[in-house]
Amino acid sequence: MADTGAPIPRESTTQRDDELLLERQLCFALTVASRSVVGVYKPVLEKMGLTHPQYLVMLALWERSPRTLKDISEALLHEPATLSPILRRLEEAGYVIRNRIHGNERALAITLTETGAALRQQATAVPGTIMERLHLTRAEVAELHRAMTGLIEATQHPAAGTGDKLA
Numbered sequence: 712m713a714d715t716g717a718p719i720p721r722e723s724t725t726q727r728d729d730e731l732l733l734e735r736q737l738c739f740a741l742t743v744a745s746r747s748v749v750g751v752y753k754p755v756l757e758k759m760g761l762t763h764p765q766y767l768v769m770l771a772l773w774e775r776s777p778r779t780l781k782d783i784s785e786a787l788l789h790e791p792a793t794l795s796p797i798l799r800r801l802e803e804a805g806y807v808i809r810n811r812i813h814g815n816e817r818a819l820a821i822t823l824t825e826t827g828a829a830l831r832q833q834a835t836a837v838p839g840t841i842m843e844r845l846h847l848t849r850a851e852v853a854e855l856h857r858a859m860t861g862l863i864e865a866t867q868h869p870a871a872g873t874g875d876k877l878a
Contacts, residue, residue: 751844759833760804764797772807773831777822806830
């Protein structure tokens with residue numbers, strides 16, 4: 712039978728068909744939520760001269776500086792090649808210095824400059840501003856963070872016996 716392009720009547724769909732509705736897709740909800748939340752950060756971070764990816768790198772460096780490129784990569788779950796242009800722009804802005812590690816020319820150390828370290832004071836207002844703009848309490852943010860952290864961990868350690876096979 713040829714596909715007429717007509718929508719399938721709701722009454723005839725099975726539960727398995729319902730699972731394929733866009734509105735039920737975890738990946739879709741996460742993608743839209745991520746894009747939307749990053750969009751809320753954008754004007755706040757622009758006042759600091761940072762993009763969202765740069766902000767994440769700076770957060771890692773405000774926790775500890777210097778850090779190796781590999782260490783930042785692991786902390787942010789990003790490939791070093793993805794971070795290199797971000798770090799280059801942060802260096803051009805005067806926030807970090809990139810240096811080869813003596814005795815290990817393959818390793819790169821990233822260190823905050825005084826200007827980069829001082830930017831942390833301005834960044835202390837970011838979490839509160841974002842919570843206010845999203846109408847979230849600290850408890851709600853903590854709960855969302857716990858849920859997202861659980862999802863991240865699940866993707867790093869998939870259940871045994873799962874793979875790329877379709878059921």
